Amino acid sequence: MEPEQGRVIDFATAANAARATAAKAARATAAKAARATAANAARTPGRGADSTEPRLLRQIYGEILRDERRDQDRSLEDVARTVGMSKQYLSEVERGRKEASSEMLRSVCDALELPMEQLLARGIRRMTAHRTLRTTGHAGVELCAA
Numbered sequence: 001m002e003p004e005q006g007r008v009i010d011f012a013t014a015a016n017a018a019r020a021t022a023a024k025a026a027r028a029t030a031a032k033a034a035r036a037t038a039a040n041a042a043r044t045p046g047r048g049a050d051s052t053e054p055r056l057l058r059q060i061y062g063e064i065l066r067d068e069r070r071d072q073d074r075s076l077e078d079v080a081r082t083v084g085m086s087k088q089y090l091s092e093v094e095r096g097r098k099e100a101s102s103e104m105l106r107s108v109c110d111a112l113e114l115p116m117e118q119l120l121a122r123g124i125r126r127m128t129a130h131r132t133l134r135t136t137g138h139a140g141v142e143l144c145a146a
Helices: 002-043 057-071 076-083 086-093 101-111 118-135
Strands: none
Touching: 002 101, 057 086, 057 101, 057 118, 076 101, 086 101, 101 118
16 A cells, blocks of 8 residues: 555656646746747837837738747748748748738738738737827727627
8 A cells, every 4th residue: 555655646746846847838938938029029110018109010910920920830931932932021021121912911821821810800909909008108908899
């Protein structure tokens, strides 16, 4: 009986250690994402949380496309090859430096398996959130029926 009880404790200890490791990894990932977002906001005009300058639609769409590509752990080169454009051009679109045509946006969305409607809806939410932040000075929460 004693060895089984010892194993139960070992399993419990191992499970606790695994949970702690997973929690630590999640915190590290969240911190890394926050640093990347802050660094990217600092590099792109109109993207900083404290920015009072209105954001252009191309910046918002580019941000969404880049976030989606990164969430899928895909490279610029991979997505650009799938779409049939240069990775330099895709990078410019993602950074909001180039105004992509609706056909090009559709192609990138298709390559990312992101419905165009979702790109538009996410763009509206980000514009609204940015406008709320600009006008009130703090992030507000609004519920909207669509």
